[in-house]
Amino acid sequence: MAGRKAEVAAVRRNEAANWLRRTVGVVCARDLAEEPSEEEFRVGLRNGIILCNAVNKIQPGTVPKVVEVHSFSTIPADGSALCAYQYFENVRNFLTGLQDLGLPTFEVSDLEKGGQGVRVVDCVLALKSFSETKQLGKQSLFKHGGIVKPSMSAKCQVRKNEPFMKTMTRSHSAELLRDGISLEQTLHLDCSLEPSETITSDSIKMLVQTILSDKKPEEVPSLVESLLSKVIQEFERRMANQNDLVKYTVDPNDSSPLSRTESTDTPQEMDATSISDHGKMDEEDNNSVTNHVTMDEEDNNSVTNHVTMDEGDHNYVSATGEVSSSVPVNSDNVEKYILAMAKAEIQFELQQKQIQDLKSSICTVKSGIAQFKVQYSDDLAKLGKHLRTISHAASGYHKVLEENRKLYNQIQDLRGNIRVYCRVRPFLPGKESASSSVAGVEDRTITIMTAAKHAKDARKSFTFNRVFGPLATQAEVFADMQPLVRSVLDGYNVCIFAYGQTGSGKTFTMSGPKILTEEGLGVNYRALNDLFDMQAQRKDTFCYEISVQMLEIYNEHKGIAVPDANIVPVASTSDVVDLMNLGQKNRAVCSTAMNDRSSRSHSCVTVHVQGRDLTSGTVLRGCMHLVDLAGSERVDKSEVVGDRLKEAQHINKSLAALGDVIASLAQKNAHVPYRNSKLTQLLQDSLGGQAKTLMFIHIAPEPDAVGESISTLKFAERVATVELGAAKTNKDGGEVKDLKEQIACLRAALASKDGENENIRSSHSSPDILRDIKVGHTSPASGHTMEEVRCLEVFIFQA
Numbered sequence: 167m168a169g170r171k172a173e174v175a176a177v178r179r180n181e182a183a184n185w186l187r188r189t190v191g192v193v194c195a196r197d198l199a200e201e202p203s204e205e206e207f208r209v210g211l212r213n214g215i216i217l218c219n220a221v222n223k224i225q226p227g228t229v230p231k232v233v234e235v236h237s238f239s240t241i242p243a244d245g246s247a248l249c250a251y252q253y254f255e256n257v258r259n260f261l262t263g264l265q266d267l268g269l270p271t272f273e274v275s276d277l278e279k280g281g282q283g284v285r286v287v288d289c290v291l292a293l294k295s296f297s298e299t300k301q302l303g304k305q306s307l308f309k310h311g312g313i314v315k316p317s318m319s320a321k322c323q324v325r326k327n328e329p330f331m332k333t334m335t336r337s338h339s340a341e342l343l344r345d346g347i348s349l350e351q352t353l354h355l356d357c358s359l360e361p362s363e364t365i366t367s368d369s370i371k372m373l374v375q376t377i378l379s380d381k382k383p384e385e386v387p388s389l390v391e392s393l394l395s396k397v398i399q400e401f402e403r404r405m406a407n408q409n410d411l412v413k414y415t416v417d418p419n420d421s422s423p424l425s426r427t428e429s430t431d432t433p434q435e436m437d438a439t440s441i442s443d444h445g446k447m448d449e450e451d452n453n454s455v456t457n458h459v460t461m462d463e464e465d466n467n468s469v470t471n472h473v474t475m476d477e478g479d480h481n482y483v484s485a486t487g488e489v490s491s492s493v494p495v496n497s498d499n500v501e502k503y504i505l506a507m508a509k510a511e512i513q514f515e516l517q518q519k520q521i522q523d524l525k526s527s528i529c530t531v532k533s534g535i536a537q538f539k540v541q542y543s544d545d546l547a548k549l550g551k552h553l554r555t556i557s558h559a560a561s562g563y564h565k566v567l568e569e570n571r572k573l574y575n576q577i578q579d580l581r582g583n584i585r586v587y588c589r590v591r592p593f594l595p596g597k598e599s600a601s602s603s604v605a606g607v608e609d610r611t612i613t614i615m616t617a618a619k620h621a622k623d624a625r626k627s628f629t630f631n632r633v634f635g636p637l638a639t640q641a642e643v644f645a646d647m648q649p650l651v652r653s654v655l656d657g658y659n660v661c662i663f664a665y666g667q668t669g670s671g672k673t674f675t676m677s678g679p680k681i682l683t684e685e686g687l688g689v690n691y692r693a694l695n696d697l698f699d700m701q702a703q704r705k706d707t708f709c710y711e712i713s714v715q716m717l718e719i720y721n722e723h724k725g726i727a728v729p730d731a732n733i734v735p736v737a738s739t740s741d742v743v744d745l746m747n748l749g750q751k752n753r754a755v756c757s758t759a760m761n762d763r764s765s766r767s768h769s770c771v772t773v774h775v776q777g778r779d780l781t782s783g784t785v786l787r788g789c790m791h792l793v794d795l796a797g798s799e800r801v802d803k804s805e806v807v808g809d810r811l812k813e814a815q816h817i818n819k820s821l822a823a824l825g826d827v828i829a830s831l832a833q834k835n836a837h838v839p840y841r842n843s844k845l846t847q848l849l850q851d852s853l854g855g856q857a858k859t860l861m862f863i864h865i866a867p868e869p870d871a872v873g874e875s876i877s878t879l880k881f882a883e884r885v886a887t888v889e890l891g892a893a894k895t896n897k898d899g900g901e902v903k904d905l906k907e908q909i910a911c912l913r914a915a916l917a918s919k920d921g922e923n924e925n926i927r928s929s930h931s932s933p934d935i936l937r938d939i940k941v942g943h944t945s946p947a948s949g950h951t952m953e954e955v956r957c958l959e960v961f962i963f964q965a
């Protein structure tokens with residue numbers, strides 16, 4: 167291999183030497199042998215005279231002043247006597263001239279011992295090619311050397327004003343075989359191809375024949391071997407150049423072929439960069455690596471790729487569909503190119519695979535998105551349907567709620583709007599007695615000792631809606647009246663009276679003990695607490711405004727217990743407590759002057775409730791009167807005179823008037839005598855119609871209070887009516903399913919005047935009738951499906 171290379175180099179060197187000798191004349195070039203060794207070639211050209219003269223012959227004036235040696239005999243063989251400055255000047259001027267002509271140059275040091283003589287040979291051959299091109303004028307194509315065929319197309323000509331270097335890099339296959347084939351032969355090969363021709367087996371055959379025609383038979387094998395070797399090298403170079411082209415396009419700033427080969431840039435990036443970089447490549451200077459892929463203007467069949475390398479090296483690779491290179495061929499370079507090509511191939515395959523993977527990923531994502539879209543629209547449709555159902559159910563819920571509210575209150579009416587409860591006070595601490603005026607307390611009955619223990623009629627029993635014994639707690643008392651209190655929020659009026667003689671426990675029931683505790687809280691506070699709780703529970707459907715007013719009626723005169731505050735809005739129980747305390751203080755001031763007036767006046771706390779249905783906008787108004795009546799003791803026995811008598815008369819009159827009104831209402835009389843007292847006048851609007859009235863009768867257990875107790879109980883008996891409990895079974899013995907059926911049962915019981923109907927009475931003690939029956943089935947009137955109604959059951963129970 168090395169031998170063949172040396173042989174090729176010698177052929178080229180001889181060609182260069184012969185051309186120089188021919189050009190400048192043998193005499194002038196006497197120091198240049200016809201077939202010089204590398205050393206002889208270097209020494210012969212070292213002073214630059216031959217080179218300068220040669221270039222001046224071709225292009226006169228290229229080197230304006232050539233430093234001549236006056237006496238050739240004085241020049242030593244190695245030229246050491248020549249002033250270094252002189253031949254440096256010549257060589258430098260020569261190289262400058264070549265640059266101006268656009269020809270490849272070499273380094274001054276290449277003419278020194280150890281320099282790269284091959285570059286000098288390249289340079290001379292380029293000059294030779296330039297010379298011949300010039301001689302042929304516009305009809306020829308510049309080549310390094312060799313003869314020019316007459317058939318050569320004008321399309322192979324040098325372009326006027328085009329830098330010689332560019333023209334040269336666009337040249338064809340002459341350079342391909344430069345190291346292995348004579349210049350004439352390579353030129354012949356190149357120019358034998360018509361522009362429209364492609365390299366065919368015939369043309370290759372012709373090329374081979376041309377090369378071998380003047381060779382001796384023994385030279386043929388080595389030449390063929392050399393030729394094939396060059397073809398392989400060329401093929402590899404092309405591949406490497408293709409790869410480099412791709413890599414350079416990826417990163418034009420990186421001129422290292424190997425580093426580009428190892429690049430892991432994606433194909434997309436390469437494409438984008440390649441497109442954007444195209445077209446500006448020609449503008450790059452000779453110190454940069456330029457890449458461009460353009461259609462040859464002269465030859466539509468060829469794609470021209472340029473890879474011009476660093477000027478300092480004087481090496482270049484030109485891929486013109488064919489590749490030319492002045493890079494010396496050695497095993498290192500071949501290995502490097504093979505390695506680069508292999509890496510490029512792997513990289514290319516990898517990138518192809520990545521592209522495929524990306525494509526399949528895109529397909530997967532696309533189909534995923536399509537599926538998601540379908541799923542999304544399905545879900546949306548389902549959601550819309552569900553929303554419509556809920557919306558329908560919500561509107562139905564309000565109807566059902568309204569319907570239930572009416573039914574509920576209808577049941578309250580049927581069970582009795584007037585309820586009378588009796589409560590027995592315990593003996594006061596320190597005043598306990600073995601004997602009590604109360605002989606017995608049952609659920610609904612109180613028995614009073616009327617006379618001597620052993621007399622036959624010594625006991626008398628009274629029946630009310632409920633009787634609470636001395637041990638009954640405040641919570642138990644309130645629980646029984648709680649459903650009535652809740653009616654206020656549905657727009658009903660409620661009156662709760664505390665009736666009884668002085669000291670029997672009225673204030674205790676209504677407000678609680680003097681020192682208030684949680685357990686001791688009376689009806690007033692508990693009722694208001696309950697209202698505030700309900701207000702909070704219904705806040706999504708109703709907006710309630712609650713306000714309180716405190717009044718006192720003394721001697722048939724009405725007064726406001728809380729001056730300058732007729733009706734005070736309240737938002738919590740503590741607001742009400744503060745207000746009541748203020749009212750109690752005002753009463754206390756008066757009582758000091760008027761001798762315990764509190765026992766002889768009626769105290770009335772009125773709670774006004776206004777509720778707005780947030781859906782329908784309907785406004786409901788209700789009020790609750792909590793009345794702590796004046797002491798009911800009889801005046802005939804008290805033998806009082808003067809003011810006390812007057813007070814007693816007013817009290818008796820107003821209590822009798824109240825009894826008359828409630829009795830009239832209980833008996834559903836057409837006329838109700840409201841106007842007989844200030845109290846009944848005040849409560850007129852809240853006693854009639856669908857108003858609920860609750861009378862608490864208080865009994866003192868002391869034996870000497872028997873007379874007052876009997877009198878109180880008789881009063882209460884007048885106003886008490888039969889109250890029906892909630893029916894648990896219908897007339898057929900089946901379960902009562904809904905409010906309507908419940909109403910039917912109650913009506914049947916009333917019609918049969920069967921006040922003692924055990925089926926109904928048995929459940930009277932339930933605190934909330936709604937919990938005794940199945941309200942979940944109250945759908946018929948609203949026309950909703952059972953499923954909807956089941957959904958609403960929860961709401962209804964909460965409501």
Ligand SMILES: Nc1ncnc2c1ncn2[C@@H]1O[C@H](COP(=O)(O)OP(=O)(O)OP(=O)(O)O)[C@@H](O)[C@H]1O
Pocket residue numbers: 590591592594636666667668669670671672673674675679680764765796797864
């Ligand atoms: N159920 C009860 N348990 C314990 N103590 C009670 C009960 N009822 C009343 N008392 C106590 O009995 C006393 C008298 O009660 P209270 O003042 O409530 O009677 P009253 O009927 O309101 O009297 P007045 O008509 O003078 O206002 C108070 O000390 C009270 O704490």
